[in-house]
Amino acid sequence: ASTKKVSTLADYVKRELKNLYEIRKIGAREIHEYWIPTEEDLDTLVVQRSIPTLHILLSTNKIDTSESDVQPDNNRKRPSKPGRGKNHNRRGEDRGGEGR
Numbered sequence: 313a314s315t316k317k318v319s320t321l322a323d324y325v326k327r328e329l330k331n332l333y334e335i336r337k338i339g340a341r342e343i344h345e346y347w348i349p350t351e352e353d354l355d356t357l358v359v360q361r362s363i364p365t366l367h368i369l370l371s372t373n374k375i376d377t378s379e380s381d382v383q384p385d386n387n388r389k390r391p392s393k394p395g396r397g398k399n400h401n402r403r404g405e406d407r408g409g410e411g412r
Contacts, residue, residue, distance in 0.1 A: 315366040322368045333375040337367040 319336075326332050340362045347357040369375070 335369040
């Protein structure tokens with residue numbers, strides 16, 4: 313869930329600041345937790361968790377393309393959302409007519 317928030321934030325920054333280059337690296341961090349028992353005849357409990365990680369580098373300078381997962385700059389035109397043209401209202405319903 314937190315990696316999604318980081319990705320959403322980076323996408324927002326890219327929309328606000330044009331001509332950004334990006335590198336995203338996805339990985340995981342292994343965490344080992346050791347629980348020492350409070351009673352004598354019990355073994356130590358080891359819990360291993362894998363936490364997803366997301367590293368994002370945004371730059372106005374061109375980034376070395378030998379890195380993996382390099383995203384192109386965001387100058388490209390984005391397709392418009394369906395239903396938001398001249399002949400559609402906010403719900404995407406056709407108003408009819410010739411380009412009112």
